[in-house]
Amino acid sequence: AMTGGQPVDGGTSVDAIARQVESEGVAQVVVVSDHIARYDALKDRFPAGTAFHPREELDAVQRRLREVPGVTVLIYEQTCAAEKRRRRKKGELPDPPTRLFIHDAVCEGCGDCGVQSNCVAVLPQETSFGRKRRIDQSACNKDYRCADGFCPSFVSVTGGRPRKHSGLLDARRDEFLQRVQALPLPAAPEWTAPWDLLVTGVGGTGVVTVGALVSMAAHLEGRHASVLDFMGFAQKGGAVLSFVRLAREQAMLNQVRIDAQQADAVLACDLVVAASPDALQTVRHGRTHILANVHPIPVAESVRRPDAELHVDALLAKLRHAAGDGQVQTFDAQALAQDFLGDTVGANIVALGFAWQRGLVPVGLAALQRAIELNGVAVANNQLALALGRLAAADAQALAALREPVAAADRVDEEDLPALMARAVDHLTGWQDADWARRFVRTVHLAEAAERRIGGDPALPFTQAVARSLLKLLSYKDEYEVARLFSDGRFARALHDQFEGELKLAFHMAPPLLARGRDGRPPRKWRFGPWLQPLMKALAHGKRLRGTAFDVFGRTEERRLERRLITEFEARAAELAEGLDAARLPLATQIAQVPLAMRGFGHVKLAHVALARAREAELLHRWDPARYPRPPAAPQAGQLKGIAVVAG
Numbered sequence: 001a002m003t004g005g006q007p008v009d010g011g012t013s014v015d016a017i018a019r020q021v022e023s024e025g026v027a028q029v030v031v032v033s034d035h036i037a038r039y040d041a042l043k044d045r046f047p048a049g050t051a052f053h054p055r056e057e058l059d060a061v062q063r064r065l066r067e068v069p070g071v072t073v074l075i076y077e078q079t080c081a082a083e084k085r086r087r088r089k090k091g092e093l094p095d096p097p098t099r100l101f102i103h104d105a106v107c108e109g110c111g112d113c114g115v116q117s118n119c120v121a122v123l124p125q126e127t128s129f130g131r132k133r134r135i136d137q138s139a140c141n142k143d144y145r146c147a148d149g150f151c152p153s154f155v156s157v158t159g160g161r162p163r164k165h166s167g168l169l170d171a172r173r174d175e176f177l178q179r180v181q182a183l184p185l186p187a188a189p190e191w192t193a194p195w196d197l198l199v200t201g202v203g204g205t206g207v208v209t210v211g212a213l214v215s216m217a218a219h220l221e222g223r224h225a226s227v228l229d230f231m232g233f234a235q236k237g238g239a240v241l242s243f244v245r246l247a248r249e250q251a252m253l254n255q256v257r258i259d260a261q262q263a264d265a266v267l268a269c270d271l272v273v274a275a276s277p278d279a280l281q282t283v284r285h286g287r288t289h290i291l292a293n294v295h296p297i298p299v300a301e302s303v304r305r306p307d308a309e310l311h312v313d314a315l316l317a318k319l320r321h322a323a324g325d326g327q328v329q330t331f332d333a334q335a336l337a338q339d340f341l342g343d344t345v346g347a348n349i350v351a352l353g354f355a356w357q358r359g360l361v362p363v364g365l366a367a368l369q370r371a372i373e374l375n376g377v378a379v380a381n382n383q384l385a386l387a388l389g390r391l392a393a394a395d396a397q398a399l400a401a402l403r404e405p406v407a408a409a410d411r412v413d414e415e416d417l418p419a420l421m422a423r424a425v426d427h428l429t430g431w432q433d434a435d436w437a438r439r440f441v442r443t444v445h446l447a448e449a450a451e452r453r454i455g456g457d458p459a460l461p462f463t464q465a466v467a468r469s470l471l472k473l474l475s476y477k478d479e480y481e482v483a484r485l486f487s488d489g490r491f492a493r494a495l496h497d498q499f500e501g502e503l504k505l506a507f508h509m510a511p512p513l514l515a516r517g518r519d520g521r522p523p524r525k526w527r528f529g530p531w532l533q534p535l536m537k538a539l540a541h542g543k544r545l546r547g548t549a550f551d552v553f554g555r556t557e558e559r560r561l562e563r564r565l566i567t568e569f570e571a572r573a574a575e576l577a578e579g580l581d582a583a584r585l586p587l588a589t590q591i592a593q594v595p596l597a598m599r600g601f602g603h604v605k606l607a608h609v610a611l612a613r614a615r616e617a618e619l620l621h622r623w624d625p626a627r628y629p630r631p632p633a634a635p636q637a638g639q640l641k642g643i644a645v646v647a648g
Contacts, residue, residue: 014077015045022047027070032058033077034143055145081141096142098158103494104132105485106153106477110600110608111306113149122146123298124306128415128423130472130596131306137162137498138345139204147508150522150604152482156506160499167342169384172402176340179402180387183394186359189264192248195362196258199242200279201269202297203231206348209375210267211242213352216371217363218246228256230278239273246362258282265360266323268292269333269348271315283322290323291355292316295334295347306599329358336392337385339403346378346385353389417448417460417467424471430484431475432543440467440474443570447592450577454585462585465592466573473569473595476562479511479553480546483539505530510602512556522603558602561609569595576623584623591619 018029029050031039036054043052053061058076065072087093102113109131114122121139125132135146147154169176189195197214201207208229215225228243243258261284268274268290283290296310320328331354333347349372355361356368372382391399415423421444428437447466475481485491486507495503507528515523545551553559576588597612598605617631 014039014075015042017075018046018050018073021073025071026073028065028068028072030061030065030072030074031077032061032074056148081143084141085139098144098156099137099140099142099160099162099499100135100144100147101155101157101495101498102133102135103153103155103486103491104134105129105490105494106482107132107151108153108477108599108601108605109133109306110149110151110604112151112600112604113146113154114306116148117143117146119143119146120298130468133306138343148525150510150525150600150602152477152507152509152601154508155495156508156527157495157499158504158506160501160503163496163498163500165342167338167340168402169340169388170342176391176402177387179395179398180391183357183390185365186357189359189362191264191362194245194247194252196263196282197244197246197265197267197361198258198263198279198282199244199267199269200273200276201240201348202273203238203240205269205297206346207240207242207269209377210269210348210352211244213349213368213371213375214244214246214361214363216374217367220367220370221364223248223363224250224253226253226256239270239276239278241273241278261287263288265355266290267351267355267360268319269351270297271312271319272297272310275315275318280318280322283319285322286324286327288323288327289358289360290319290328291351291358291360292319292328292330293333293347293351294330295332297334307597331392333389336388336399340388341381341385346381349382349385350389350392353386354393355389356386357390357393417463420464420467420471424467427471428474430488431481432546436474440470443470443573447573447577450580451585454580454582456582456585462576462580462589462592465589466576469592469595470566470569470573472598473562473566477601478546478559478562480540480543482509483536484543487533487537487540505533507532512553517603558605561606565595565598565609579624587619587623591616591623594619 014031018031021029029047031046031050031052032055033039033052034055036052039046039052043050051061055078061074065074084093088095104125104127109124111133113133119141121136121141123134123136125134144156147156199207199210201210208231211227211229215227218225224247226243226245230241230243231238243256245253245256245258247253260281263282263284264287266274266279266283266288268279271292271294273279274290274292282288294312294316296312298308298310316328316330331351333351333354334344337344337347337350352361352368356363356365361368368386369383372386373379375382421441424440425437428440444463444467448460448463451460451462477485495505508525509528510523510525512523514526517523546554547563554563573592576591580588594612594616597615598609600608614631617628620628621630
C-alpha cells in the first residue's frame with residue numbers, strides 16, 4: 001500500500017498486479033474500487049475468475065474471501081486522499097462541486113458516520129445536547145462515505161463554497177498591529193553548541209512547513225540548519241515529528257536527528273504526538289523547554305469510538321514529569337487562530353510565533369518573516385498568524401482586550417441546573433407541548449429533592465445526570481422531530497453560517513415506509529431533493545398525532561422501544577432517589593447517565609441500547625445485589641479466554 005502519493009518506481013497497474021499474484025498461485029483475485037465500472041472494458045486483461053465489486057461491498061467481499069481455502073488477494077484500487085486534495089489544489093484533478101453538511105441538531109453523536117467512512121475529517125463537536133459530529137471542510141476528501149452512516153442529519157450541498165469567516169483582526173487590525181509593534185524582542189538564547197528544536201504535530205496541518213520556515217530563516221542569516229521529518233502512515237492525520245537543528249558552523253551538524261535528551265525546545269503542536277516515546281526520548285529534565293498546544297486534535301480512536309477522550313491533563317502531566325513543572329507552558333493555537341483569523345489553518349504558525357517570542361527559536365524576526373514570504377503560500381495570513389502568536393506569548397492581557405466576550409450559549413461546560421432546566425423545558429415544549437415538559441420537571445424535582453436531602457456536591461451531579469438523560473429520552477428523534485429540526489430555522493441558519501453562494505440541497509434519509517433491510521443488511525438510505533423541505537415543514541405539525549391511532553410512525557419497533565425507555569427511566573430515577581445516600585451518590589449518578597449512551601437511529605440505536613442495558617445491569621447489581629443478580633458474563637471483542645491452571 002502506498003500513502004502520501006509517493007511515486008511508484010517502474011510503474012504498475014491493477015491488471016499487472018493481478019497477473020503477478022496469479023502466477024504465484026493464489027486461489028482467487030478480487031478487485032474493489034470506488035469506480036468499478038471503469039473495469040468493464042478491461043476484464044479480459046485479468047486472470048479468469050477475477051471478481052469485481054464496488055467499495056460498498058468491501059465488507060461482504062472480505063467475509064466471503066475468509067471462507068475460501070488457500071491464499072486470496074483483494075486489490076483495493078483508490079487514489080490516496082491526501083494526493084487527491086493536493087491535485088485538486090493544483091487543478092490537476094476535478095474538484096467535485098458537492099460537499100456534505102451535518103445538521104448537529106439532528107445528529108445523535110452515535111459515530112456511525114465515522115465507522116462507515118473511517119475518515120479523520122468527521123470531527124466531534126461539543127454542544128449543549130452532548131457530543132455531535134461535524135465535517136472539517138478543509139480536510140474532507142469528498143468521497144461522501146460518511147453519508148452512509150445510518151443518520152438523517154446528512155445533507156449534500158451543491159454549488160456553494162465554504163464561507164470565509166472574519167476573525168476579530170478584520171475589524172481591529174490597526175490596534176492589533178500597534179500592540180505587536182510595541183512588543184519587546186526576546187532575549188537571544190545562549191548557545192554555542194547546535195540548537196535542537198523538535199516540532200510535533202499531525203500531518204496536513206503545517207508541521208513540516210514550520211520546520212522549513214525555521215531552517216530557511218537560519219539560512220538567510222548565514223547559519224546552518226538541518227531538518228529531518230518523520231511522518232506517519234498517512235500524511236493527513238498521521239504523527240509528524242520534525243527534527244530541526246541549527247548551528248553556526250556546518251561541522252557542528254554531524255547528524256540530522258536530535259539525540260536522546262538533547263532537545264533544547266519542543267514545540268508541541270499536538271499533545272498526543274509530543275507525549276509519544278519518540279518525542280519524549282529527546283527531552284531532558286530541567287533542560288528542555290516545552291510549549292504545548294492544549295487544543296484537542298482528534299485521533300484515530302475518535303473515529304471508532306464516539307466517546308473517546310484525549311485526556312489532555314494526563315498528557316500534560318506526562319510532559320511535566322519528563323521536562324519538569326517549570327519547563328512546560330501551554331496555549332491554545334487553534335482557539336487563537338479561529339477567534340482572530342477566522343479559521344484554524346494558520347494554527348501552527350501561531351504556535352511558531354509563540355515559541356519565537358519566548359526565545360526558543362533562535363533566528364531573527366526579519367529572517368523569519370522573509371522565510372514566510374519566500375514560502376509564497378498565504379503570506380499575509382501567515383504573517384498575521386506569526387504576530388498573533390507573539391502577542392499571545394508576550395501580552396496575554398492585551399490579547400484578551402481584543403477578544404469579544406464568549407456568549408453563554410457557547411459555554412457548553414458551564415451550564416448549571418436552572419439553566420439546564422430552562423433549556424430542557426423550552427426544547428420539550430417545542431417537541432410536543434407544555435404537558436410533556438412538565439413531565440420532565442416532575443421527575444427532575446424528585447431527584448433534586450433527594451440529592452439536596454443528603455447534602456454533598458452543590459453542583460448536584462445526580463440531578464444533572466437525571467435531567468440530561470430524561471431530556472434525551474423524552475425528545476427522541478422520530479419523523480416528526482427530524483422534520484421540525486430541519487424546518488424551525490436552525491438548519492437554515494447553520495447552513496448559511498457555513499456556506500455561501502447558490503446552494504442546491506439533497507437529503508440523505510431512510511424513511512421506514514420505504515427503506516427496508518435485506519439479507520441481514522441495514523436499510524439503504526435514499527437521496528431526496530430540495531422538494532423535501534416543504535414536506536418536512538408540513539410533517540413537523542404532525543407531532544400532534546404522536547401516541548394516537550393516527551400515528552403511522554409510532555408502530556415501529558424503534559418507536560415502541562423509545563416509549564418504554566421513558567417509563568423505565570422514570571421508575572429507575574424514582575428508585576435511585578429513594579435509596580440515595582452520600583456513599584452511593586457516585587454509583588447512582590453513573591446509573592442515571594446510562595441513557596446518554598443510547599444514541600443513533602434504527603439498527604444503530606438498537607445496538608447501543610443493548611450495550612447500555614448490559615452496562616446498566618452491571619451497575620444495578622452493585623446498587624442492590626439482592627434485587628439485581630449478577631449479569632451473566634458475556635464474551636467481549638478482544639477478550640482473551642483464561643487458561644485453567646491445575647496442579648501437576
